[in-house]
Amino acid sequence: MEAMLAFSVPSFHIPIALETQTPFKKSMFLKSQLHSKLPLNSGNTSKFRLFTALSPSPLTESSSNNLQVDDEAEVEKGSEKFDWYSQWYPLMPICDLDKRAPHAKKVMGIDVVIWWDRNESEWKVFDDACPHRLAPLSEGRIDQWGRLQCVYHGWCFNGSGDCKFIPQAPRDGPPIHTSKKACVAAYPSIVQNNILWFWPNTDPQYKDIITRKTPPFIPEIDDPSFTSLMGNRDIAYGYEVLIENLMDPAHVPYAHYGIMNTIKPKEKLDREGGRPLELSIEEFDVNGFTADQGWSKSKFMPPSIFYAYSDPNKPASSVDNKKSSFQKKFALIFICIPVSPGNSRLIWCFPRNFGLWIDKIVPRWMFHVGQNLVLDSDLYLLHVEEKKILDVGQENWHKACFVPTKSDALVIGFRKWLKKYAGGQVDWRGKYSGALPPTPPREQLLDRYWSHVVNCKSCNLAYKSLNVVEVALQIISVAAIGIVAAMKQGAVSAVTRNSLVVLAVLSFAMSRLLAHFIYKYLRYHDYNHAFR
DSSP states (O other): OEEEEEEEETTEEEEEEEEOOSHHHHHHHTTSTTSOOOOSSTTOOSEEEEEOOOOOOOOOOOOGGGGOTTOGGGSOTTOOOOOTTSSOEEEEEGGGOOTTSOEEEEETTEEEEEEEETTTTEEEEEESSOTTTOOOGGGSEEOTTSOEEOTTTOOEEOTTSOEEEOTTSOTTSOOGGGSGGGOOOEEOEEEETTEEEEOSOOOGGGTTGGGTOOOOOOHHHHOTTSOOOEEEEEESSOHHHHHHHHTOGGGHHHHTBTTBOOOOOSSOOSSSOOOOOOOEEEEEETTEEEEEOSSEEEEEETTTEEEEEEOTTSOOOHHHHHHOSOOOOBEEEEEEEEEETTEEEEEEEOOBSSOTTHHHHSOHHHHHHHHHHHHHHHHHHHHHHHHHHHHHOGGGHHHHOOOOSGGGHHHHHHHHHHHHHSTTSOOOTTSSOSOOOOOOOHHHHTBSTTTTGGGOHHHHHHHHHHHHHHHHHHHHHHHHHHHHHHSOTTTSOHHHHHHHHHHHHHHHHHHHHHHHHHHHHHTBOOOOGGGO
């Protein structure tokens, strides 16, 4: 079957045929950059809509009976265990890192600073603490010699973490800056798939870890025949809930109702059009698992990657076969980062090998407006859900949650993997008490500015530019009124005077609309499910 992507923006209207054969593939693709409504004002003058037909497709028989998390026999003594601290972790997309300044990030409860070492032309990842008095190096700067400088007392460090300058040390005294105690711990790091990764251990034995173990590689991101726009956002709920939510296509028509338009199925039993989904787990071991959805596949590559992609072994659609031998392909890549209890970070990328020119016309921030709305629409639900899971205990998830249908096969698979191989939850190594952060006010919980905009080059530039336009419109409005007030009666025609008044009113109205847009789509957008 085919789904029609219709983009309605002020300057163009483009239909694109997309082959989406399965409910899982379609529902997951609804979270991609090509599906969200993008309202510029109350009239929704700019929209991204995905119209997709939902119909059954052949699927393999689910082995859900073999995926019960409460099957204690599955937790075998002596079975291979997943080591949370012997893995590569993603930090940020390279496109959203500024080489002019250091960046603070937290992963696995570890505070790190990312900075560009222009002397070695590499990104570096250090402990975010100056060895002098533990001030955060991420609040520092990169000096004229390309060193990372702590702005508390001016200590400077090179790309290896060696201290090169202590301003307070006498020039003719002993070279105390060469002491090992003056060095900053440097983590192994590598850029792969346009993402900066780091190894969370500074022990010298891991200095060359990249020669023995590399981060998971996703070919579509580096393939020039695919698009590769990325986004990132800090999420106010934990890693475990984030991953299982992304593995759950059944929630899409309900939690995200009103964000994307879907063609009604033939048999619609409720307003939203939910339906049974038959998902099944295939290979399953300490390295994650694969799943089959008929015409699409997915992989969980622990700790971070959930990756759904077109099945290369399935033939192209009949429409494609008639038109050409070209087969449309896409992948849904979700990279989930454990930050701390109750906090995670998501990096997403939706490569496709068709419609590449669209990304050259539509700025990245416009896609992010819709994608953030999708994240917002179930954020509060999952924030509260996580607290309820903590109340009953992670180890009792299988007792507290009733998951009888095959649509939950991947969620069950993840919880089973977590219990069997990874200790049932993220290993924080005693850094935290086990409690979750308190629930903040709703406006803070659903904040977009600090969770996304400041960390996205495209959205940050749009935010600043739109604010400049808003101020300019206010200035025009005030100037036009001032000119009218200063005019002597009869000095100019009534047409000129009226034109200036109209200009003042329109400029002021446009500035208010723009201010509303900036606040709603780049700072805070509430989502009330009861009125959708």
